Each structure stands twice: as structure tokens, then as C-alpha cells.
Amino acid sequence: YTYEFPFNASYNLFEKCIVPVITYGSQIWVTQINQVLEDVHVRFLKRQLGVGSTTPTVAVLGECGSYPVYIKCQVNVIKYWVKILSTSDDTLLRSCYNMLVRYANAGRKNWASDVRNLLYTHGFGFIWEQQGIEDETLFIDDFSSVLLDSYKQTWNTIKSETSKLSLYNMYKIDFVREPYLLLNIPYRLRKQLSKFRTSSVSLEIELGRRHGIAKDDRLCKLCGEYNRIYVEDEYHLLLQCSAYADVRKTYIGEVTTNLYTFCSLMSSSDKESVISLANFISSAFCIREINLGVL
Numbered sequence: 001y002t003y004e005f006p007f008n009a010s011y012n013l014f015e016k017c018i019v020p021v022i023t024y025g026s027q028i029w030v031t032q033i034n035q036v037l038e039d040v041h042v043r044f045l046k047r048q049l050g051v052g053s054t055t056p057t058v059a060v061l062g063e064c065g066s067y068p069v070y071i072k073c074q075v076n077v078i079k080y081w082v083k084i085l086s087t088s089d090d091t092l093l094r095s096c097y098n099m100l101v102r103y104a105n106a107g108r109k110n111w112a113s114d115v116r117n118l119l120y121t122h123g124f125g126f127i128w129e130q131q132g133i134e135d136e137t138l139f140i141d142d143f144s145s146v147l148l149d150s151y152k153q154t155w156n157t158i159k160s161e162t163s164k165l166s167l168y169n170m171y172k173i174d175f176v177r178e179p180y181l182l183l184n185i186p187y188r189l190r191k192q193l194s195k196f197r198t199s200s201v202s203l204e205i206e207l208g209r210r211h212g213i214a215k216d217d218r219l220c221k222l223c224g225e226y227n228r229i230y231v232e233d234e235y236h237l238l239l240q241c242s243a244y245a246d247v248r249k250t251y252i253g254e255v256t257t258n259l260y261t262f263c264s265l266m267s268s269s270d271k272e273s274v275i276s277l278a279n280f281i282s283s284a285f286c287i288r289e290i291n292l293g294v295l
Contacts, residue, residue, distance in 0.1 A: 004186070004187050006184050007048055007064075007181040007182070007190065008181070008182065010048055011048070011064070011066070014044055018040070018044070019041075019069065019072070022037055022040055022069070023037065023069065023072060023073055023076065026072075026073040026076050026077070027073075027076040027077050027079065027080035028077075028080070028111065032070075032114070033068075033070045034069075034070060034073070037069045037070065037073070038068055038069055038070065040069075041066070041068065041069045042057050042060055042061070045060050045061070045063075045064050045066060046060055048064075049063060049064070049190070049191065049194035049195075049198070050187070050190065050191030050194055050195060051191075051194050051195050051198055051200040052195075052200045054200075055195075055198050055199075055200040056162055056164060056165060056198070058155055058158045058159050058162060058165070059159070059162075059165055059168060059172075059197075059198040059199075060198065061155065061175075062155060062159065062172055062175055063172075063177075063178050063181065063194060063197065063198065064177055064178075064181065065175060065176045065177030065178070066177075067148060067151055068151065071144075071147045071148065071151060074118060074147060075140065075143065075144050075147065077114075077115060077118065078115070078118070078119075078140060078143050079140055081115050082133055082136050082139070082140065084097045085131065085132060085133060086136070097112065100112035100113075101131075104116060115128070116128050122143065122146045122147065122150065123146065124139075124142075124143060124146075127139065152175045155175055156175070159172070164199050164206075164209065165198075165199065167199070167233060167234055167235060167262075168197065168198065168199060170259060170262070170263055171197075171262070171263040171266040171267050172197075178197075179267075179268070179269030179274070180193050180269075180274045180278075182269075183271050183274060185271070185274065185275060185278070188282070189274075189275060189278035189279070189282070190278075192278045192281045192282050193274070193277065193278050193281065196234060196281050197234075197266060199234065201234070201285070203232045203233060203234065203237065204218040204219060204220060204221070204231070204232035204233075205218050205231060205232055205233035205234075215231065216231065218231050218232060218233075219231060219232060220232035220236055220241055221292060222241060222242075222243040222288065222291055222292075223236075223241060223242070223243070228242075235259075235262050237281075237284055237288075238262060238265065238280075238281075239255065239257045239258075239261065239262055240257060241284075243287060243288070243291060244280075244283075244284045244287060247280055247283040247284060247287065248280060248284075250280075250283075251276040251277070251279050251280035251283070252265070252276060252277070252280055265277055
């Protein structure tokens with residue numbers, strides 16, 4: 001499959017056409033994280049990026065700056081709860097809710113107890129105890145902000161603890177959509193960048209991980225021909241390996257080999273720089289495949 005639509009256009013279609021369908025009625029049935037919904041969301045993003053199924057979800061969400069679907073669902077739950085509180089006690093809806101609250105207070109698990117847990121978990125237990133809200137819009141905005149901030153902290157923690165993303169952590173700091181996804185560039189280039197940035201490429205650092213080889217032994221086979229010893233990772237391919245010296249000079253130019261240069265190249269928002277980087281990556285992997293095929 002190819003996805004030649006700009007990323008933002010595809011993402012907006014997903015948000016407006018797919019998300020409303022898969023979250024329909026979520027104010028009732030999605031008080032907890034629903035993995036099926038998250039799988040649909042992440043599968044869509046992975047296809048748009050062109051990365052493999054084993055690419056860490058934390059990296060995929062981070063690249064796209066896309067929050068999990070459960071956040072939208074939980075906000076829907078609270079919006080519906082606020083709507084119920086605004087109804088009079090003589091309505092059928094409020095009578096059913098009051099019954100659920102009595103059961104929840106007696107230790108029964110139901111929708112009301114889930115709402116109570118959701119509010120307490122995120123620091124809004126006092127709102128539950130009040131069973132009333134003065135400024136509904138402000139409360140919902142505050143609740144949404146807390147959920148978003150909480151996820152960003154969780155995302156950063158998971159990202160930092162994922163060994164596969166050790167280099168990714170150096171240039172991916174904020175939970176925002178990456179600049180290259182905002183540019184109208186061909187899908188093949190977007191795919192090359194996405195795979196390279198998220199360590200979804202067939203370098204020895206990744207191949208060795210799959211086969212249980214110690215990190216220090218995941219060496220570049222091309223450098224080995226010249227009696228040089230380097231671990232073959234994204235940094236090595238981009239800045240160190242002499243096998244790609246010509247295409248590196250063509251697309252990137254003369255650069256200093258250090259982490260600052262690496263992070264700057266990986267984080268560039270300049271369209272020409274982004275296209276040059278993607279073309280270098282594509283050319284480098286062609287060279288790698290040809291050389292390893294001969295060896």
C-alpha cells in the first residue's frame with residue numbers, strides 16, 4: 001500500500017470519519033482503556049508512517065503527536081456525567097443515575113463507580129463528592145488538560161525506559177507532531193524518515209537485538225572490511241560509516257561527526273534538509289544491500 005496523501009490530510013480524515021464511528025457511545029462503555037480502539041488508532045498511524053508492526057507504539061504516537069483514543073473517550077464520559085448532573089431529579093435519566101450512585105456507594109461496580117474512580121484518579125474527587133459543578137466548561141477543560149498532561153508524562157517515561165529507543169530519546173524531546181510530517185513530501189521519503197527515526201530499519205543494532213546478540217557485538221559489516229569496529233546503528237550510518245561517504249557528501253555535505261550534528265539533522269524542519277536526509281537514507285540502504293549481497 002502507498003499513502004500519497006499528505007499526513008495531515010489523512011490524519012484529519014481519520015479523526016473526522018473513523019474516530020467518531022469507533023468511539024460512538026463511548027460515554028457509556030469506555031470508562032477504562034479499550035485496547036481494541038487503541039489498536040485501530042496505532043495501526044492507522046503505523047501505515048501512514050510506513051513502519052513495521054513491531055515499531056514501539058510510544059515512538060509512533062510521539063512522531064505523530066497523537067494522543068491515545070481513550071483520552072477522548074474518558075472526556076466523553078465526564079461530559080455525559082456533567083450533562084446528567086444538570087438534569088432535574090424527576091427525570092428518568094437522573095433517577096437511573098441516582099440509583100447507580102446508591103449501588104456504587106454500597107460497593108457495587110457500575111458506571112457511576114467507574115466515573116467516581118476516574119475523577120479521583122485524576123485529582124477531581126472533590127467534584128464527585130459535590131455532585132454539582134458551577135462552571136461546566138471550565139471543569140471539562142481542566143479535566144481534559146490533566147488527562148493530556150498525565151499521558152505526556154507516561155509517554156516520556158515509557159520512551160526513556162525503552163532500550164530500543166536510546167538514540168530516539170536524544171532528538172525526540174517533546175510530544176508534538178514532527179516537522180517532516182507537516183511537509184508535503186512524497187510518501188516514500190516520509191517512510192524512509194519514519195523508519196529510520198523509530199529504529200524500524202534492518203541495521204545490525206536491530207537485527208542483533210532480535211537474535212539476542214550483545215549490543216557491543218552488533219557490528220557494521222561494511223566497516224569490518226576495513227578492519228574498523230563500529231556498532232551499526234543510525235548514528236553510525238548517518239555520520240560515521242565510510243561506505244556512504246560519497247552519498248553523504250552529495251546529500252548532507254561536510255558535517256562534524258558528533259551527537260549535536262546527529263540530533264540537528266534528525267530534528268530539522270527545513271524542507272530541503274528533510275528531503276536531502278531522506279534521500280541519503282534511501283541511497284545508503286541501497287548501497288548497504290548491494291554490498292552485503294556481494295559479501
